[in-house]
Amino acid sequence: MERKFFLLLLIALTVSLPGQSPTGSQIIEKVDHLLNPKTCWAKSKMTIQTSSGNERTFIYESWSKNHGEKNLIRYLEPIRVKHQATLMLNYADDIWMYFPRTRRVRKLATHAKKQKMEGSDFSYEDMGAGNSFVEDYTSKRIEDQTIDGESCFVIELQRKPDTDISYSRLKMFILKENFVPVRVEYYNENHPDQLLKILIQSDILNIQDIPTAMKMTMINEIDNTETKMEFTEVQYNIEINDALFTERGLKQ
Numbered sequence: 001m002e003r004k005f006f007l008l009l010l011i012a013l014t015v016s017l018p019g020q021s022p023t024g025s026q027i028i029e030k031v032d033h034l035l036n037p038k039t040c041w042a043k044s045k046m047t048i049q050t051s052s053g054n055e056r057t058f059i060y061e062s063w064s065k066n067h068g069e070k071n072l073i074r075y076l077e078p079i080r081v082k083h084q085a086t087l088m089l090n091y092a093d094d095i096w097m098y099f100p101r102t103r104r105v106r107k108l109a110t111h112a113k114k115q116k117m118e119g120s121d122f123s124y125e126d127m128g129a130g131n132s133f134v135e136d137y138t139s140k141r142i143e144d145q146t147i148d149g150e151s152c153f154v155i156e157l158q159r160k161p162d163t164d165i166s167y168s169r170l171k172m173f174i175l176k177e178n179f180v181p182v183r184v185e186y187y188n189e190n191h192p193d194q195l196l197k198i199l200i201q202s203d204i205l206n207i208q209d210i211p212t213a214m215k216m217t218m219i220n221e222i223d224n225t226e227t228k229m230e231f232t233e234v235q236y237n238i239e240i241n242d243a244l245f246t247e248r249g250l251k252q
Contacts, residue, residue: 028134031181032133039237040063041064042235058075058077060075061073063245069089070242072087092124093110096250122227137157157171167189169187170187178204184199197218216229
């Protein structure tokens with residue numbers, strides 16, 4: 001009788017484990033899955049505010065495939081960049097740019113992924129790194145916090161040795177309700193105590209059963225600038241031809 005009771009207790013404990021508080025790596029895997037759907041198309045507005053208070057606005061379309069491994073961005077406005085496009089493959093390790101005035105495609109150097117996209121506070125790496133949170137960092141859960149009345153997991157991500165990424169560590173605040181990261185802090189590549197940028201995500205809507213932050217603001221703590229990105233349209237898990245992510249597709 002005692003043996004049977006012990007076995008039932010062991011089974012009950014084993015079944016209850018998934019419901020217990022998740023680890024840092026489990027939380028980050030859920031975030032990665034949420035942020036990198038199989039395919040995605042979006043139309044977005046990007047507003048760059050300079051340190052002098054001036055603003056520059058871009059409208060663009062973007063396509064993503066293979067859970068963020070392939071990305072294409074094509075500008076619609078303003079007229080001076082209309083039809084200009086950027087192709088990022090292998091999670092932004094390989095980047096090409098198309099310039100419609102010259103009809104030429106230029107492949108960027110490997111380190112270009114750390115550069116600002118169109119002078120914004122988002123780097124190419126920020127936009128196209130895909131599964132970097134899982135592959136390039138080790139994750140550790142620290143004390144939970146509350147942001148704007150919402151309970152959040154807090155995860156510290158430490159860069160893995162010999163990984164070529166722009167940040168030594170990240171600190172991520174993730175809504176417990178839906179695993180959307182509402183705040184991400186980025187720290188200097190060589191000085192882990194120096195805060196470089198803060199990403200704020202807001203206006204979360206359920207799009208095709210995927211919680212989606214419709215507004216993203218990247219605040220640059222060093223340059224005293226910020227960039228706002230807003231989705232005006234989003235579609236997930238649609239058919240996207242692989243031909244789009246080629247040099248010919250870049251020119252279309």
